[in-house]
Amino acid sequence: MAVKAYLRPKSPSEALALIEGDERAALIGGGAYLRLASRGYETAVDLCDAGLDRVRVEDGALRLGAMVTYRRLETDLVVRDCSGGLLGRCVENIVGVQVRNIVTVGGTVAGRYAFANLTTALLALGADVVLARGGRKPLEQFLADKAPARDVLVEVVVPTAVRRSAWRDLTRVRSDFAVLNVAAVDVGGEVRVAVGARPGVARLARGAMQAAAAGDARGAGEAAAAELDFGDDLRASADYRRRVCGALVTRALEEVLA
Amino acid sequence: MNISLELNGRPANWDVEPGEALLEALRRHGVLSVKRGCDTASCGTCTVLLDGVPVPSCAVPAPRADGRAVTTVEGLPDEAARLGACLAAEGADQCGFCAPGLVVAVVAMSRELEHPDEAAINHYLAGNLCRCGGYVSQTRAIRRYLQEAR
Amino acid sequence: MKRSGDMREVGRSLPKIDALGLVRGTPAFTDDLAPREALCVVAVRSPHAHARILSIDATAALAMPGVLAVFTWKDVPRVAVTRAGQGHPEPSPRDRFILDEYVRHVGDEAAIVAAETEEQAREAARAVRVEYEALPPVLDFEAALDNPVVLHPEPEIHENFPIGFEPRRNVASAYNMHVGDVDAVVARSEVVLRRRYYTQAQQHVALEPHCACTWLDVHGRLNVISSTQTPWHVRRIMARALEREVKEIRVVKPRIGGGFGGKQMLHGELYCALATLRTGRPAKMVYTRREVFEATNTRHPMRLDVTLGADRDGTLRAIDLEILSDTGAYGEHALTVFMVAGAKTLPLYNKVEAVRFGGRTVYTNHLPGGAFRGYGAIQGNFALESALDELAGELGLDPIVLREKNMIAEGETSPIFAIMGEGTEGVEMIVESCKLPECIRRGKELIGWDAKGPRREVAPGVFRGLGMALAMQGSGIPTIDMAAATLKLNDFGSFNLLIGATDLGTGSDTILAQIAAETLGVSTGDIIVYASDTDRTPFDTGAYASSTTYVSGHAVRTAALKMREEILVEGARSLGCEPARATFDGCEVRGPAGAITLRDLSAKLLYNEHQKQLMTTGSHLCEKSPPPYMAAFAEVEVDAGTGEVKLVDYVAVVDCGQAINPNLALVQVEGGLAQGIGMALWEEVVYGPQGHLRTRDLMSYKIPGREDLPSIRAELVASHEPSGPFGAKSVGEIGIDTPPAAIANAVAAAVGARVRDLPVTPEKVLNALVLA
Incomplete structure (x- = not known):
């Protein structure tokens, strides 16, 4: 299927109207993986003019527009201060500056990519997503949605009460997708741990969070390794992931609990 | 579809396919410094500046360039000559396929970072792969270029 | 002089x-220079690792806008050729046709489409209906010999001279040599070490994908611009495959965006030529990166069995190296890469009483093997230089002391020089320049070998280790x-x-x-x-x-x-x-x-x-092939909790004779090291269970970026090769040879984890740690 039309709607609702009821229309966020997509669409709906590239703090929350780029997460001082640097750190090694200049928060989250470091970090931070039609819901719920409706992700809302945060990932070469990634945060006194690239999409490690609440970083590592599911892929085996999960969770928590 | 852009400081009016990448449109219009190396935004050889920001042109839809400014190495002749001289002096240039993309990225870096040390240079340019050299001589050449530019 | x-x-x-x-x-590269009006040529590629083509229906494709021609195996001359760009007659088997009734790896060409634009050609290629009879693939190279599935039953294929070609047994080439009675010397040795090593398939990843274009000039001659390392071999092989006279073809190599051996095989040239000869129009074929991964060549993966016989004092008495090499679907460079694994490693330790070297190269339904910088030497070097470290461990000797005691020196020779060339016999040679002692002395100093010691704990559970390896290469192929x-x-x-x-x-x-x-x-x-x-x-x-x-x-x-x-x-x-x-x-x-x-x-x-x-x-x-030499030293930091290996430092000191241009010689060494480090730690061609490539883009196949490498320190030592121009020897390949062994040796020194199959991944290190 060749792309026949390229549209740049001026708002999320306009974008929603373009894709609703048109299975041949697809949203373009960053566009980074444009060439990889099977081009199974005829109408490209580019969100670049939809006013979604804003970063703002409102009602004690950091609101990241869907078209905010990874590079912005690294360089924007507001983002850095709000997340204890976690949102910048989790994306700073992804490919190169060029790619981080086009990859977007919304494209990543909406794609539910299992390998995405950002999703792991946002999950640990307890972020919500805001959809043009579906409204606001917790990221965890959004990720678990098995049959998502056609919608436009407008923004991601991140709590700002982050006291400490830690990021750990394991990659082959530095710019590669993670073999495993771990985010641990202390948000307003609650310690939260998420583990992604297992290689499944990021999940909260609730057992590890319990152990962490008791100050037991080592126990939290063991709990995470025991409670999460791990799989084989090109980058590593399930067995290896399980074994290093404990070490990475423990190390991340040692930093957060210190 | 028709797009209007500013290419290397001059207005251009192009007919592009709605599904094509900026890289393809550039090469089709004779801007041949921009190289196709990987198709997955992984190698940096197709780097251009879009409104001054370095992006992989293989991953930017051509219609997105409508109303914007695109800069390639053809629009950076002085910077290319100076960086080229540094690369040549260090023996860092090899096949040259990655060089135009590297020049564009180095120019972006020199505008964005004040006094990058070696680690900062390596981090900023991590998206520009080179398979011929081991990056050592190239980094030396880039440091020399930044020093001379100052 | x-x-x-x-x-x-x-x-x-x-x-x-x-x-x-x-x-x-x-504009200087092939795709920059291709005529603007050139047709775009695209291949229809096999989705099967092994299949017979039952039928091809191109009706729909031919009816599409812009499509000028579709070629199948029935439309092309049936002449067996090799695509290896080697001398005449080639030492690789002629086991391939422009297009064939059989496809032998995922990505193998089933048909060729020519259209006005690339998009039209790709659309048309998707519309060509190929009916395949899927055949069982051979995907385990250790089970390829005498497998009931035979990859090459076709009668026209042949070897140009004896290379041990036995296609009925899935053998592309075989080779065996020995000096002295290895079994007897091993039996008399005080210490015997037997180890098995594996090296993986690696891809060249020249940043310029393979590319060719063709047109007919005013004299009706076929002009070819190709991103090739071997214009004359391309011309000769094209003439044979197309049943044309050599004089009817001109091949030009413009600037090329890296080769590393990957452009020592023919790829798009023949398909462009088909389109140009049929339509009279210029044609070009630009590989996508995925096609480069799926449809060019890799380094030959090998299994290497090493036996070393030595005395307690560190005197090496016998080396036995037996290799099984996987040449994939076609035998490009099968014999010669195999031979170099011995010819460019064994003479390093020339004082042994007995040497034996041999084995086979077998066909599988993997990507064809091919030339790749190092060309067998890197595989042999990994096995031999790893085994020497293991032997040093058994003997309680410093690995450098063991090597210094046994290595070749100026004024000496090795019987292997005369016995083994590339595909044929070699030539006798006295080594007139060999600065290995200086390379070792300087390298030890730069890395801090004596000061640091082999192993240090730098943080809880984090260990640093030092490892080293020696290497030699050649300078051209004598008499060829x-x-x-x-x-x-x-x-x-x-x-x-x-x-x-x-x-x-x-x-x-x-x-x-x-x-x-x-x-x-x-x-x-x-x-x-x-x-x-x-x-x-x-x-x-x-x-x-x-x-x-x-x-x-x-x-x-x-x-x-x-x-x-x-x-x-x-x-x-x-x-x-x-x-x-x-x-x-x-x-x-x-x-x-x-x-x-x-x-x-x-x-x-x-x-x-x-x-x-x-x-x-x-x-x-070329009358002799004086080896350049290198001593290389790696410092690694190993995280015992995760198995992660960080290469902290790499020092390489090279004897390449007189460097004609020292900067350009050094960047050869640095670039070779970077590729060798990639092979040591990260790069690996991975197939799925049905032979589908899982590493088919630069997101899944990772080459080192600038943050992955330490600030490599390469130096040249003063040297003069009397037989070389102004005292020069070669420097293009030697750089790549050492990293696999030096890094594996450093990891073993750091945490006692010996990884014998490349790449040295964190997972393998952690597994070896548990075993250690």
């Missing part, structure tokens, strides 16, 4: 002559590699240097100009290089086997010496004296009674007096 102190052009780090043009993005160069004197004193040599981006055009300038006594800036055109430059076998500096460089020097003579003769005539009484210093010819500048002489010779064109040709046949 002049020594380094007297030289003005050789030994200087002059800038590469094409540097500025390339950095400015001047041949190169020629022509110099033409222009009016007002400049020279055209016409060379067949093929610059892959390495800077060989520059260093050959330096050699010409040094010999003539002129400045390198007065040498105008034109290279790699089968019509317009003299012959050269091509850029492979570390041959260009040593072999082509010699040819250039010979041409320049002849040119000097002619200038003297003509200068003397102009001055009215005997040539014997005249001198030429590069600037002027001086006789007893006066002088004439080269500038004036050259103009006179074309416009005024005794008018004639001065043009000389030098030709050189």
